[in-house]
Amino acid sequence: MLASKFLATLEVRPVGVSVTHRDLLAGLNIPLLDEGVDDLTVLEEMVRGADPGIIGSAGARYFGFVIGGALRVTVAADWMTSTWDQNAGIYATSPAASVIEEVVSRWVLELLRLPSTASVGFVTGCQMANFTALAAARHAVLRKAGWNVEEQGLSGAPRVNVVLGAEAHITVYAALRMLGFGTKTAVLAQTDEQGRVRAESLRETLQGLSGPTIVCLQAGNVNSGSFDSFPETIALAHSAGAWVHVDSAFGLWAAASNQRRHLVAGIEGADSWATDAHKWLNVPYDSGIVVVADSAAHRASMTVTAAYLQQTAGGERDNFDWAPEFSRRARGIPIYAAIRHLGRSGVEAIVDRCCDHAALFAKLLGEQEHVEILNDVVLNQVLVRFHAEGRDSDEVTRAVIQQVQNDGVCWLGGTTWHGMAAMRVSVSSWATTETDVRVSAEAILKASRAVRGLSGNRE
Numbered sequence: 001m002l003a004s005k006f007l008a009t010l011e012v013r014p015v016g017v018s019v020t021h022r023d024l025l026a027g028l029n030i031p032l033l034d035e036g037v038d039d040l041t042v043l044e045e046m047v048r049g050a051d052p053g054i055i056g057s058a059g060a061r062y063f064g065f066v067i068g069g070a071l072r073v074t075v076a077a078d079w080m081t082s083t084w085d086q087n088a089g090i091y092a093t094s095p096a097a098s099v100i101e102e103v104v105s106r107w108v109l110e111l112l113r114l115p116s117t118a119s120v121g122f123v124t125g126c127q128m129a130n131f132t133a134l135a136a137a138r139h140a141v142l143r144k145a146g147w148n149v150e151e152q153g154l155s156g157a158p159r160v161n162v163v164l165g166a167e168a169h170i171t172v173y174a175a176l177r178m179l180g181f182g183t184k185t186a187v188l189a190q191t192d193e194q195g196r197v198r199a200e201s202l203r204e205t206l207q208g209l210s211g212p213t214i215v216c217l218q219a220g221n222v223n224s225g226s227f228d229s230f231p232e233t234i235a236l237a238h239s240a241g242a243w244v245h246v247d248s249a250f251g252l253w254a255a256a257s258n259q260r261r262h263l264v265a266g267i268e269g270a271d272s273w274a275t276d277a278h279k280w281l282n283v284p285y286d287s288g289i290v291v292v293a294d295s296a297a298h299r300a301s302m303t304v305t306a307a308y309l310q311q312t313a314g315g316e317r318d319n320f321d322w323a324p325e326f327s328r329r330a331r332g333i334p335i336y337a338a339i340r341h342l343g344r345s346g347v348e349a350i351v352d353r354c355c356d357h358a359a360l361f362a363k364l365l366g367e368q369e370h371v372e373i374l375n376d377v378v379l380n381q382v383l384v385r386f387h388a389e390g391r392d393s394d395e396v397t398r399a400v401i402q403q404v405q406n407d408g409v410c411w412l413g414g415t416t417w418h419g420m421a422a423m424r425v426s427v428s429s430w431a432t433t434e435t436d437v438r439v440s441a442e443a444i445l446k447a448s449r450a451v452r453g454l455s456g457n458r459e
């Protein structure tokens, strides 16, 4: 009831929120009591207290960051996941969760056209997918150098070179930090005007390095949506003996689309991939996926052993072999529901629709005189900059973003792209329609007129 009521408000509620921290605390910060409270009261009061601070990202007009919605069937599947309350860590604690994740693994590999022999882990998000993949990479490159990092640690280990594109996502750095590589030791290959790694720079970087090496590439730049050129860069890295990891939180899903697959051509030649299900597959948080071609390295970097863990007899899947967690939620279940519900064509349709919507945004905004589209719109991301005569465009752009957020028709965030302030549009929700895009573009243009002091009039 409470959930349906919320979903029904998504169409009309302001997408962003204007509530203050203090207001939210006033509704939610109840003293811890000795006595408990009945179920319904808890839920009703919690929902009432939280509502003013709930962002409409499950709705159709949220274009901030890169955030998907949640397909209805995945919300229901997620509810079943909680109802079943399985510990998905071990086959013995949930045979069903294990088998579902085994099946989903196969579907994911097929859908995203990755090697059928690769191993798959279900993690909380792409940050942990990057972490897991790079742990497998760390294992493999050090093993080749005669070092068992899981047993011997990193002190005294051969130095591992880590090469990143200059626009690697911050979560790759977070993964490096957690893996003991540090963030400042990474060597950066230069990127081009769209944020893609320059093959020439990668070649030069690799020439200057020797020993165990990991190269991180990117499918779907978080600002521009651009893709590194995989055939070229993967070949370069492999000829230098490096492990190639691709951070492809949303970009990997281009592989599910006939029209967009060319963007990820050659990506299947990498050694590991990190992606999200909570972005483009539109399952509820939290849901990331890690794929590793060398399943032995994947397992060696994650597995644990204990006397009370029985060996499974028939090759049954213990999920703790493939993810950093031990006990955990059966997060493969909503992914199962999403893929089963959508089929290949449904996943493709979401990807294509979001990309078409992004192109429409770029057209509707870009054809206006005071608006500039900064990136090649190859995927679902659009970078928009606003100008006004005699004024600083950074300031104008930030003011337009603020105005749009205040209006509440849609929500978009800002970024700095190659030194310029920009509005960042990301179309990642299954729910967004062409009408939502037109209404939102009009709201953005209205805000831009207001900032330029031309209230009301069309350009």
Ligand SMILES: *Cc1c(COP(=O)(O)O)cnc(C)c1O
Pocket (backbone or CB within 6 Å): 066, 124, 125, 126, 127, 128, 169, 171, 172, 220, 221, 222, 247, 248, 249, 250, 276, 288
């Ligand atoms: C979103 C994103 C991440 C981080 O994913 P989380 O699911 O938020 O952990 C990493 N890399 C890229 C390119 C992303 O877009």
